[in-house]
Amino acid sequence: MQIEVNSIMDGEITTIKDFGAFVKLSTGDMGLVHISEIADTYVKDVKEFVSVGQAVKVKVIKVENKKIALSMKNVEGNNLVKREENKPRRERVQRVHFERKEPENKVLTFEDMMSRFKKTSDEKMYEYKRAAEVKHGSGRRGGSK
Numbered sequence: 001m002q003i004e005v006n007s008i009m010d011g012e013i014t015t016i017k018d019f020g021a022f023v024k025l026s027t028g029d030m031g032l033v034h035i036s037e038i039a040d041t042y043v044k045d046v047k048e049f050v051s052v053g054q055a056v057k058v059k060v061i062k063v064e065n066k067k068i069a070l071s072m073k074n075v076e077g078n079n080l081v082k083r084e085e086n087k088p089r090r091e092r093v094q095r096v097h098f099e100r101k102e103p104e105n106k107v108l109t110f111e112d113m114m115s116r117f118k119k120t121s122d123e124k125m126y127e128y129k130r131a132a133e134v135k136h137g138s139g140r141r142g143g144s145k
Contacts, residue, residue, distance in 0.1 A: 003029060003068060005060050008075060013054045016046050023058055023070055031068030033058060038072055 003009075003025070011023035011031070020034040038049050050056065050072075057076065062069040108116075 003027060003060055003063055005063060007060050009058055009060065011056055011058050011070075013050050013052050013056060016050065016052060018046070021046055021050050023056065025058070025068070029068060031058065031060070031070040033070045033072050037061070037070065040073055 010026045013021050014024045014030070015022040018035075020032050021038070023031050023033055025031055035043050035046055038046060043049060056072060058070040058072055059075050060068060061071050
């Protein structure tokens with residue numbers, strides 16, 4: 001059977017790649033739905049919209065050298081909804097700092113206040129430097145001082 005451009009056909013998703021999904025058409029031919037032709041919205045991950053074995057309706061965009069370009073955009077019968085419920089959500093972990101509380105009625109000397117300030121300052125600088133190293137690497141390339 002001859003495949004005509006702009007015809008709507010039934011198919012089944014056989015393989016999913018980063019760049020799109022391969023569809024086996026009802027004629028037995030294979031075609032590709034490029035990631036930009038999956039849905040009307042932005043598609044970051046093809047697997048969020050389709051799955052292997054899913055029956056879909058596709059529109060033939062182009063046939064060239066046995067390569068069939070397909071589209072799922074604006075085709076009646078494709079109820080494509082981003083499947084967020086299947087994807088576990090990563091939650092941000094917050095750091096909890098426990099500080100020893102001094103009795104409120106204790107009067108601190110200047111040396112005690114300076115000691116406390118230096119300790120908290122050192123802790124904050126350590127966390128800052130550690131975060132910077134993780135973000136930008138260790139900063140040392142080849143050799144040591």
